[in-house]
Amino acid sequence: MKNALKPFKAALLAMNVLLAAAPLAAHADSANDTLVARGAYLAKAGDCIACHSAPRGKLMAGGLPMMTPLGAIYTTNITPDPDTGIGRYSEEDFARALREGVAKDGHNLYPAMPYPSYAKVNDDDMHALYAYFMHGVTPVRQANREPDMKWPLNMRWPLKLWNAVFLDKGVYKTKPGKDVVWNRGAYLTQGLGHCGACHTPRGIAFQERGLDESSTLYLTGGVLDNWFGSNLTGEHNTGLGRWSEEDLATFLKTGANAHATAFGSMTSVINNSTQAMSDGDITAMARYLKSLPAAGGNGGAPYSYDPKATKVSLARPAPNDAGARVYAAFCMHCHGADGRGFAPMLSPLAGNPNVLEKDASSLINVTLNGTADLVIQGVPAPYPMPKYAPVLNDQQIADVVTFIRAAWNNNTAAVKVEDVAKLRKATEAAR
CATH class of the missing domain: 1.10.760.10 (Cytochrome c-like domain)
Structure with a gap:
């Protein structure tokens, strides 16, 4: 009789083990879902979709043309497809691409990819982004398109020298003497938001001529892809000097306020990124930007309206x-x-x-x-x-x-x- 009960006891034990493990598995799935959702939010903050999705193309499959001084390049497939996308990237590979502009196979990315900004993204956010791109994005099999550049301009080895001179490695470090909101705004503006990529003037080597508020050229405006990214400092005429913090938050959420309406490249930023960000993060970015002293501008007297004639x-x-x-x-x-x-x-x-x-x-x-x-x-x-x-x-x-x-x-x-x-x-x- 005792021997006859052995199979029953074994089955009962196995069932108990499974029942005990079920809450752990559910908890793990919930934790993974939360991580992916957080990564999805951060990808919106980074506006990944705007550059890596071509008009009428598949989400994150690349193919969007971007003009550079050397010719046109085409954004890459960043879906988790193992053959044409980033499906074979380890988390280390992923972080290196975002922070250093180096792909898994070792080739350098052009700095049209804002990796000098993404270098500031912290490890926790990088982990969440990786989880999202591997588990929250639909794989798309679409080969990447080669740049429209002739030899020798298409050679990538000079980019190693570019990185050595212009890439400032290291995640964002909290600035002492500044509060939590200001530091959050600085982290988002300088890092995932990569505002400087469009709104900071570029040098002869296509480098941003300032990566944070320590530079007097940072966010003073610059030309990129035939648009002028406007001045985001406190300059009275061409900058944000006449805008309140609330004006700026409204603009980032809706693309329009009493002073201006988004157009050109900024339309895509509003549509795909900032309107989806939390009110807290938008307030933080507005707080940081409004703290920047006046720089750049047209050199004219402070504007005042005059309808005469x-x-x-x-x-x-x-x-x-x-x-x-x-x-x-x-x-x-x-x-x-x-x-x-x-x-x-x-x-x-x-x-x-x-x-x-x-x-x-x-x-x-x-x-x-x-x-x-x-x-x-x-x-x-x-x-x-x-x-x-x-x-x-x-x-x-x-x-x-x-x-x-x-x-x-x-x-x-x-x-x-x-x-x-x-x-x-x-x-x-x-x-």
């Missing part, structure tokens, strides 16, 4: 005032005769930091090519900027942008027709 000239533009005539025909119905627009739905032009900027690249580009829709919580903005490249010639665009930059006390330099022609040619492939 502009309304009159628009009501009946003089025959020889070509810019006013174009504005009255194509721009006034949205941006107003007084240049104040109908914020936040329609951007003001009077005192707009992008209008006051010395470099008119963004104004020319957005007039030529319009901008993609801002989509906030699934709802597209009702009045996107249309493209005027098919409608207006280079002279007309130069005239109207010059008019805008002079009107309402903007007092900014005229735009040359050659600059419009150059930018039209540079962006025609994207239209």
